[in-house]
Amino acid sequence: MSASRGSRRRKARRRADMPLLGGARPPIAALLALLLAVAGATALVLGDRDRASLDAAVLTSQQHVAEDGALSLRASLDESATDLQRAAALFTGPEPVPADTVLDKLGKVYNKWRGTAVIDPVGGTLLAARGENIPLATVLKGAPDAKGDDKDGKAFGVGPRLVKLRSGETRMLVVAALRGGDRPRLLVASGTLNVPGISSGEDRTLLVVDSAGTVLASDGPSVSRKSWAEKARKTAAGDSAKTPEPGGHPGASGHLMGGGKRGEERTAVGYAAAGRAPGETSAAGALGLSVITSVEVTEDMSAVRTQAFGLAAAGILLALALVVGWVLLRTVQRPLLQLYLESRRLSRGELDRPVRQFRGREPARIGAALESLRKQRLGGRPTRTGRARGGFGTRGTVIVCAAVLLAWSAPLLFLLNRAGSTVTVPQQLVEDQRRRTDTAADRVRKALNEGWADVASVAQIVGAGGGKDGADKAVLETTLREHGRYRSVYVLDGDGKVLSRAGDSPRHPGGKKPHPDSVVQLNTSGKEPAVAAYAAVPGGKGRTVVGEYDTQFLISLVTRPGLGQVWLIDRKHRIIAADKAHGYRAFAKLPGGHLNDLAVSARRDADGTAILHRSRNSSLAAAAPLGDNGAVKGLDWQVVSAQPAAWLELPEYTAERHTMLAGLLGVTAAVACLGWLFIIVIRPLRSLADQAEALAGGDRKTVLFPQHHDEVGAVVRNLELIRQQLRPATGSAAKPAGRN
Template sequence: MSLTSTAGRARHPGDDRDQIARWRLISLEKQLPQPRMLTAIGTPALVASLLLTLLAIFAFAYLSQGDTAGVPKAVVESQREFVHEISRSLNNSVGRSRDELSRTVEAYNARPDNVTAQLAALTKDQPKWRGVGVYTNDGRTGVAAVGRPVALPAGVPPGRAAVPLVDGNAPRLLLVEPLADNKLLLAELDLGIRTLRLDPRSKQAVLVVVPTGARALSQGAPVPADPKLDALIKEAVDGTARRATVTRTGTAAAPPAGSGSAGPVAPLVTADAVGSLGFSVVSLVYTPVTDASATREPLVAALALLVAAVAVLLILQYGLARPVRRLLLHAKAVASGNSPGEPPRTPNAQVNRIAAALSALAARQDPGSSARRDPAPGGTPAGLVVVLAVLAVLGAAGGVLTTLTQAERDLPGQVTRDTENQTGAVAAAIGDTLDGGYQKLVLVGRDNGKGDTAQVRRALDRLVDENNRFRSAYLLSADGSVVASVGREPLRPSGLVPGEGGVVLHDVQGRLPIIYAYHPLSDGRSLVAEFDVRYLTRLLQRVDGRVRVLDVDQRDILDSGGYLAFAQITTPAVVTASARALTGRTYAAVTDVDGVRSLLVAAPIAVDGTAAQLEWSVVAERPVTDFALPGNQLHHGALLVVVVTVGVGLLLFSWHYFFQLRPLRNLEREAVALAGGDTSRVVSPRWHDEIGAVAVCLEVCRQAAVHGEQRLGGAARIRPTEGMPTMIMTKVPERRRGGASRRRGD
């Protein structure tokens, strides 16, 4: 638009009120805040509806995942953890055996003439060694041997090696160690797996498979001759070259005899490589498969969310967004001096009151105007409109909650057995750690018991450096005082050690259990090594859930979660499980623990050895809802959707409350006060949206009430002079350059 002076007009410009009103409206609109993408009055409703629609799609897809058929994921996961634990235990056992063999190599290199005694010391009370011998460099001619004859297989180079072998059902590992005099130390090690509790109904078998493809049945039911099953085992073993643990599932078929299963079962093969030793541990089970079942829960959840999305959009569009937009049109008409007409009747109470106040201001500006103030505009409060929209969202969350099926109350037998074996492995690991620590301390005392303090200190320093299980080690004098100490500051107070050696718990008081091994020396001194509680606690974390070590009086000694040391355990189910485990047998049951359906497994720390005198048990507790079963997955998925839906509702309410409801209520108070004659307070826009634009219009009306009609439109304008009226002219479009050139050419 442009301004121009037009002469020859007989009419005074002030008489053309329509022209002035149009100019005021144009000027006003140029000064009003323009809403951006995220600040418009209808944006929150649009965003919330879009989020609910996307959530409906996600809910339908996510909740439908539990409808697939096959082996339950919980069984697959438990088998993977079961096999991995066996593999890790076997790898650690081989590592300890190689350390023993390395010490024998050192002893031989120091005194080759004492080889017979050295081999006898290695194999004494250790049936795991099938045969040990010193051979010539070709591995064929023996110099000295103990146990069964050992020979270096053809094709194996004479160097340090570990060769897995299978002889019938007796898997073994041939360890080769070169000696200083160009001879070889050969030792055959039994790859024995600790006794496992296998489920006879699932026909479970644990195998050891070597790279040649030969396999040995370690424990469990015999594996039937079946080419498809052989191919499945080979595929799983080959996969361990790329991944640590591999699972393969066969085709479902009729259950084998004696399985006790009424429906079809599928062979599940899980393999895990044992370190870098070149062989794998394989578990084979026949597990029932679940049928794919179409459920109504995903569809009901999606429909509830879609209905909520539409309801939110309609409620906020007709209850808030459209009324505010109509109010803005009315406010611009009043602030520009145009005839506003009747104030808009909307469902929103705040909008109606502001519109009535603006009409009252218009009536004061133009007494002849037909606009009037409605004393009772009515309408629904804006806050209630927003609350209704939020209730629609929460109603959708309630609709999803109604689809929740009860979580699983029981577990497949295979999962229970696998957890039972894992808990037993943790108990055995703690027992081996304590008993093995004591044995290492005994070796230090045997080799350095008659040495001076400096020699014993050096030996203890090597002991702590080579064993993470110890936090400190020290030498006590005959009166119980510390003579030499290595590692961290001892926690055990000075004093005499009890008895003749072993592993003990110092006391049942304090913030930390003090567990130590001790060994008296022949001269009255004693060696003490304190175990690292954090190292022992990390062993408990090999089993999922909460795992505790309890003593015979049901006190909490170690715990995988936060706990108070020596706290008395009073939960009846846990106390029963621990007491049953102290009888020497593993306990497993699915029961209620403090009102939560859980799998409870307990195993004794040690039945014999030095750690048995502690009378400790490991108790593992895990809620049934933590297992990946179809019912649990649907339950958790619905809860996830409910939480996200409630989050959308909170976002919707917060967005409206802070950015729209509060500014609208403030604007209502300002408008009512201004209509009542209070022109002392400036009306400032809080946000750059439609409500802010109404606030600017209200401020223009306030200025017009104070300074006169010339303030309408929001800014000072060029005033016409006598004979030169101000008019609004239509903008003349620019001519094209081509046309102008042609005219100039003419």
């Protein structure tokens, strides 16, 4: 009974001495688990990529087209509303400006409205009108009551609204208060709700719908009888209230797939709400408008076959994982446990049998040192054991295991399943690249022309002020504060001298006369482009108001997600602005000769052009000129875009990315776990071999301290106990490193 109790106590002490955490077991177990997970992920992600349903790249492209259209629509409507509010503010004064004078001056600056009118809201009287008739009942419905006691006119700003005419056309009415005199008046303008500036072509349909799904404007083939159109309208209207993703489209957007006339044709649909992001101020964003685009595409019924490849790769990795795990268990973990047991036996004085022989360089060296120490405990003399010559080192074992695993991962990461330049890129994506680039050029053109119109309206105020510096300064500061597109606004005399300014220092060339009414590029070199809008002051004897555009404003015009790299270039193909995601250097050349050739061909084609550039890394590229409409007609600028084909969601590139992902996961698992094993176990084991040989050779002064509480640390503690037992009785006793 007592013998069995003693045996149980010894087993319990042995289990207590063995480390539960740390050492060789956790990294080896983690390596096996991770490799099994990578094998499973490889078999899972490398499935066959079916093209029977439309490529995700085509559907995503339609969503981006709709987003561009919604953004353009919202910006156009917001600009119309803001322009009328600012124009009404120009006529603020103690005395009311005659209604006919207001409309005449408004028509000289802005020509975007189909009809304008000045209304007396108290009596419902039409004081003056230009252009088409405006439905007064709709305007007066939101006007203040007959008392007219709103002195500051805030109640008059009823905001934009949509009106359906008897002809079936839709108009957007914008109302602003004319503050001046005792009687309130309303300035009203009606504009056409046009489809956004996207080239539709014969195969593309564009719709503008309201929150109820009613089509307000359309372009392209009729789709009124297709079920998908109704579904897209409801989805766009229903999703418009959702919170947009950070950095994404300011409003709901998405895509869906509709049926086609024939089995191989389907309809790719994209929709986007012209809403506003949280915190934004947008009058048009509250109208509940959405843009829907659709295009007929032909499906490719082929598939990218990678399932067999994925299963084979996973099977090979599984076999390698088992082999590597078995090797590490036999050459690292098992010898460490046996060394621990042998050193523990010697430290307890069990010297009756020799130390077993070990394979492997470091275990063999430590085992030989332990055998020498056993003999010294029995009365022998210290002897130098020397380094074990035979066997393969543990460091070499880890390196070979890493090489085996990297031999599986490296081909996946760099060689296999490469898409190359022979990938079938749908022609629809090339057309969408051109359309989106043309939309970006239209956006730049409208923004610059609207900026010039704002400067021209300021010139009207400056002319009415009679050239008083104080009054001009106040107008310029107000303009700069209300317009984020300018870096500075100033007034020049006929000789180019600055009379008054607000904002940063003017960059108009000193001593040079002002440019005629237009948007002008002021420099062709330097760190920052200088672009300004010039508008002559009526009756100002050569005086001109100049508004210099801010560079960040130009960058924001060409920044669109999913379009790749976008550049705004001048007539010499020098970069004026580029999307902020990629950065640029002002006045640098386009990166690539094919882009220059594309810009040259686009200058001859007013609708722009696009190509699929075949090279080692294929790319979609497009160029679109700004055109010669409005104040930008003398610039001869273009918008150029380029997008690597590898960025597209095509099955070939998806398979390539998944293959690279599997290789990367394999590399990560091998490097992490084997590096962990090398740092925690292999390096301390090599150091332990040197310490054991030194102790066997007669070094009794060096105190041995364990680095970690693991198998190697346990052997070090046992060697320290043996060292203390071998020291002469006259020596100063060293404090034990730990109890075993």
